[in-house]
Amino acid sequence: MRKDPVSDRWVIIAQDRALRPGAGKKVVAQKSNDAHCPFEPGMEEETPGSRLVYEKDGRWTLRVVDNKYPALTVHEPFIQKTRGVYVSSQGYGYHEVVIESPEHEEKIWSMKPQKLGEIITAYIQRSIEISCDKDIKYIQIFKNYGRQAGATIDHPHSQIVATPTVPVSTSYELKGAERYYNDNKKCVFCDILAQEESEGERIIFQNAGFIAFEPFASRFPYETWIMPRTHADSFLCLRDDASGVQNLSYALKGSFELLYRLLGDFPFNLVLHTSPFCSETQRYYHWYFEIIPRLYNLAGFEWGTGYNINSVPPEKAAYELKSIK
Amino acid sequence: MRKDPVSDRWVIIAQDRALRPGAGKKVVAQKSNDAHCPFEPGMEEETPGSRLVYEKDGRWTLRVVDNKYPALTVHEPFIQKTRGVYVSSQGYGYHEVVIESPEHEEKIWSMKPQKLGEIITAYIQRSIEISCDKDIKYIQIFKNYGRQAGATIDHPHSQIVATPTVPVSTSYELKGAERYYNDNKKCVFCDILAQEESEGERIIFQNAGFIAFEPFASRFPYETWIMPRTHADSFLCLRDDASGVQNLSYALKGSFELLYRLLGDFPFNLVLHTSPFCSETQRYYHWYFEIIPRLYNLAGFEWGTGYNINSVPPEKAAYELKSIK
Numbered sequence: 345m346r347k348d349p350v351s352d353r354w355v356i357i358a359q360d361r362a363l364r365p366g367a368g369k370k371v372v373a374q375k376s377n378d379a380h381c382p383f384e385p386g387m388e389e390e391t392p393g394s395r396l397v398y399e400k401d402g403r404w405t406l407r408v409v410d411n412k413y414p415a416l417t418v419h420e421p422f423i424q425k426t427r428g429v430y431v432s433s434q435g436y437g438y439h440e441v442v443i444e445s446p447e448h449e450e451k452i453w454s455m456k457p458q459k460l461g462e463i464i465t466a467y468i469q470r471s472i473e474i475s476c477d478k479d480i481k482y483i484q485i486f487k488n489y490g491r492q493a494g495a496t497i498d499h500p501h502s503q504i505v506a507t508p509t510v511p512v513s514t515s516y517e518l519k520g521a522e523r524y525y526n527d528n529k530k531c532v533f534c535d536i537l538a539q540e541e542s543e544g545e546r547i548i549f550q551n552a553g554f555i556a557f558e559p560f561a562s563r564f565p566y567e568t569w570i571m572p573r574t575h576a577d578s579f580l581c582l583r584d585d586a587s588g589v590q591n592l593s594y595a596l597k598g599s600f601e602l603l604y605r606l607l608g609d610f611p612f613n614l615v616l617h618t619s620p621f622c623s624e625t626q627r628y629y630h631w632y633f634e635i636i637p638r639l640y641n642l643a644g645f646e647w648g649t650g651y652n653i654n655s656v657p658p659e660k661a662a663y664e665l666k667s668i669k
Numbered sequence: 670m671r672k673d674p675v676s677d678r679w680v681i682i683a684q685d686r687a688l689r690p691g692a693g694k695k696v697v698a699q700k701s702n703d704a705h706c707p708f709e710p711g712m713e714e715e716t717p718g719s720r721l722v723y724e725k726d727g728r729w730t731l732r733v734v735d736n737k738y739p740a741l742t743v744h745e746p747f748i749q750k751t752r753g754v755y756v757s758s759q760g761y762g763y764h765e766v767v768i769e770s771p772e773h774e775e776k777i778w779s780m781k782p783q784k785l786g787e788i789i790t791a792y793i794q795r796s797i798e799i800s801c802d803k804d805i806k807y808i809q810i811f812k813n814y815g816r817q818a819g820a821t822i823d824h825p826h827s828q829i830v831a832t833p834t835v836p837v838s839t840s841y842e843l844k845g846a847e848r849y850y851n852d853n854k855k856c857v858f859c860d861i862l863a864q865e866e867s868e869g870e871r872i873i874f875q876n877a878g879f880i881a882f883e884p885f886a887s888r889f890p891y892e893t894w895i896m897p898r899t900h901a902d903s904f905l906c907l908r909d910d911a912s913g914v915q916n917l918s919y920a921l922k923g924s925f926e927l928l929y930r931l932l933g934d935f936p937f938n939l940v941l942h943t944s945p946f947c948s949e950t951q952r953y954y955h956w957y958f959e960i961i962p963r964l965y966n967l968a969g970f971e972w973g974t975g976y977n978i979n980s981v982p983p984e985k986a987a988y989e990l991k992s993i994k
Contacts, residue, residue: 345747345833347756353837356760361738364821413686415970415978422670428864429857430885431672435681486969494968496689503970508670511974512678516841532754539753560755613969636972643819644811644938645740645828647961649836653740 348561350520350532355561355652362655371639373490373611375498382412383499385446395440396470398462406462407443408470408504414439415505422479422508438474438506442466443499450500452489452596452614453604460593463502464582467616468589470504471580475621480506482514482620485579490611493638502614510620517617518625525628533630534575536560546662549598553591556599558658558665565656566603566665568635570595577619577629592633599635602665611638673886675845675857680886680977687980696964698815698936700823707737708824710771720765721795723787731787732768733795733829739764740830747804747833763799763831767791768824775825777814777921777939778929785918788827789907792941793914795829796905800946805831807839807945810904815936818963827939835945842942843950850953858955859900861885871983873990874923878916881924883983883990890981891928891990893960895920902944902954917958924960927990936963 346355382390385403393410416437424433444450444463452460471483487502488495510518524532540547540557548568549556556570570592572582582588603610618631646652671680707715710728718735741762749758769775769788777785796808812827813820835843849857865872865882873893874881881895895917897907907913928935943956971977 345741345758345760347749349754349756351837354832354834356740358738358740358760361740364738413683413689415681415683415686416670424672428867429674429860430864431674433670435670435683482974484970484973486973488968492966494966494971505970505974507679507974507976509679511976512676512841513973513975516837516975535754539755542753613972615969615973617973634972636969638966641817641819641963641966643813644940644961645809645830646819647938647959648809648811648838648940648942649807649830649832650838650841651832651836 346561348559349524349536350517352520353561353563353650355563355654357654357657359655359657359660361653370608371492371610373609374492376491376496377498381448381497381499383441383443383497383501384448391441391443395473396466398466404446406445406466408466409441409443411439411441411503416507418477433508436479436508438477438480438504440470440504442470442502442504444502445500448499451604451609452487452500453600455597457590457593457597460596461589464589464592465584467502467504468580468582468584474504474506475580477506479508480621481510482507483618484511485616487614489613490638492611492641493613495611510623514617514620518619518623518629521628521630522625531575531628531630533571533632537571537573545659548602548662548665549595551591551594551598553587554595556595558662560658562654562656562658562661563652564636565639565654566607566637566661567654567658568599568603569632570599570635571630571632575630577623577625577631579616579618579631596633602668603635603637605668606665607637607639612636613638671886673884674849674861675842677845678886678975680888680979682887682979682982684980684982684985686978695933696817696935698934699817701816701821702823706773706822706824708766708768708822708826709773716766716768720798721791723791729771731770731791733791734766734768736764736766736828741832743802758833761804761833763802763805763829765795765829767795767827767829769827770825773824776929776934777812777825778925780922782915782918782922785921786914789914789917789921790909792827792829793905793907793909799829799831800905802831804833805946806835807832808943809836810941812939814938815963817936817966818938818961820936835948839942839945843944843948843954846950846953846955856900856953856955858896858957862896862898871987873927873987874920876916876919876923878912879920881920883987885983887979887981887983887986888977889961890964890979891932891962891986892979892983893924893928894957895924895960896955896957900955902948902950902956904941904943904956921958927993928960928962930993931990932962932964937961938963
């Protein structure tokens with residue numbers, strides 16, 4: 345059993361469970377294979393509310409549009425109403441889709457670093473624009489790939505959801521980081537990076553700006569965190585230069601290439617962890633991207649407890665990733 | 670948006686998202702269809718460590734055995750070791766399988782109340798026995814049905830995992846209930862039951878001992894809670910009589926029958942929420958069972974935030990369940 349130093353969540357590393365019947369089979373990302381794709385060039389009228397377009401030679405290379413089936417909208421304000429024990433509100437927020445490329449078949453592991461840089465720049469630009477709305481507290485940027493990971497459209501895309509409250513998971517992570525800071529006067533994530541560098545065995549990729557590693561208390565096989573070396577609580581402050589966006593592009597590319605070589609066309613979620621807007625988290629929080637391969641389904645034990653059972657120790661995962669040719 | 674009164678977790682109820690391409694299709698529980706089943710009568714030698722056997726007419730009707738691929742074992746003690754920021758221990762605990770019936774094809778929705786009562790009694794008996802181990806803090810009882818819900822074996826079974834720490838999800842739920850108690854001098858779950866009875870529209874089944882309802886801040890379509898009317902923090906104190914085990918059996922049967930009639934052979938997790946051992950939670954906690962239909966996969970947004978997006982309002986779910994013939 346291993347304890348995550350930020351959240352105090354325990355993980356059970358149980359290698360023998362990989363021997364169960366049916367476990368450990370190769371998992372291929374399921375596609376929707378819809379004949380019709382609303383994200384193709386020429387279909388722009390099907391995607392409402394264009395928020396951002398990057399172009400080259402008169403053609404778009406990336407578009408950010410409103411989600412046609414939004415989880416949140418800005419039509420009504422977030423005003424909490426109480427009825428007995430229950431509190432509710434109209435959902436206020438933004439739900440946008442980043443159409444990453446005009447190429448339907450492009451995959452994140454084969455994208456050029458320049459393309460990844462363009463996507464990161466779009467994330468930052470839209471986040472900064474949305475952060476001007478003072479009724480928004482948090483932005484969640486994420487990418488779902490494969491049906492197992494919740495994707496319903498195959499065309500390469502990611503999503504931005506901006507919410508009027510700080511989500512519970514974020515809030516727990518912030519509290520854990522603040523507790524560590526108060527006890528040690530240091531950022532827990534900076535201490536994790538230092539220990540990862542000194543132990544070495546869980547790092548799979550690094551450059552001047554970022555370290556990609558399999559976390560000590562990995563909840564999932566081949567879970568990967570990509571973390572900036574420089575302490576910073578907000579992704580929005582990442583600089584659009586070699587030390588910032590470019591290094592992150594290469595770190596994303598390096599990590600996804602290794603994962604693809606080992607796991608094949610695997611389903612995954614890519615999830616950003618960053619500080620809420622206007623929060624006093626500068627000292628103790630540290631942003632990062634998390635890649636979660638979705639190789640199996642969570643079961644009742646995980647739902648009930650929040651514990652995870654992981655059948656691949658992160659040291660083994662890192663060794664396999666680094667050994668693959 | 671609706672806030673869960675216990676955990677303060679927000680849920681986004683977004684009915685329009687049920688209109689997305691591919692959403693709302695009927696989901697059928699995937700089977701492993703293994704030719705060989707280790708839980709059949711005659712195969713008892715394949716399941717190690719028999720913990721409990723119920724018999725009738727010289728044949729077993731239910732067996733509790735050690736899990737062949739345990740997440741936790743009692744071989745080594747739980748002693749936390751610290752190395753820099755990381756804390757780990759040998760995993761200490763119990764991981765058992767309740768083989769609910771000798772009948773391979775039996776389903777929970779077609780079981781007789783007497784059979785369900787036998788399963789509940791086995792849960793309680795093993796929990797009480799394990800609670801004598803003072804190194805155990807919590808017991809998680811759960812059932813996975815269908816591959817989408819994490820099941821690897823088709824034969825009707827559930828599982829018991831006993832852990833040496835109180836899990837984070839349990840701990841958050843307890844803190845929320847304690848906060849409500851301190852503010853209101855009442856049990857939040859008793860207040861929820863009172864409001865559910867007064868509003869009525871989310872209740873799908875009730876008898877003298879239990880109320881089954883679709884919670885106000887349902888995270889999943891057709892999520893169902895089965896809660897005792899009488900305030901009690903621990904499932905282990907449920908009495909083996911008409912007011913206790915029998916009423917729960919009928920409430921489980923009534924709920925699963927409705928869900929089956931509406932959703933067909935659907936994948937699900939059944940998860941118990943109860944108090945940790947030796948905890949001072951009598952005043953403010955209230956045990957219950959939760960049924961989570963696994964009709965779609967969680968995506969990056971849920972992983973990142975802990976928010977859920979639910980496309981079926983619980984009032985609509987309850988109406989559909991009550992209307993089905």
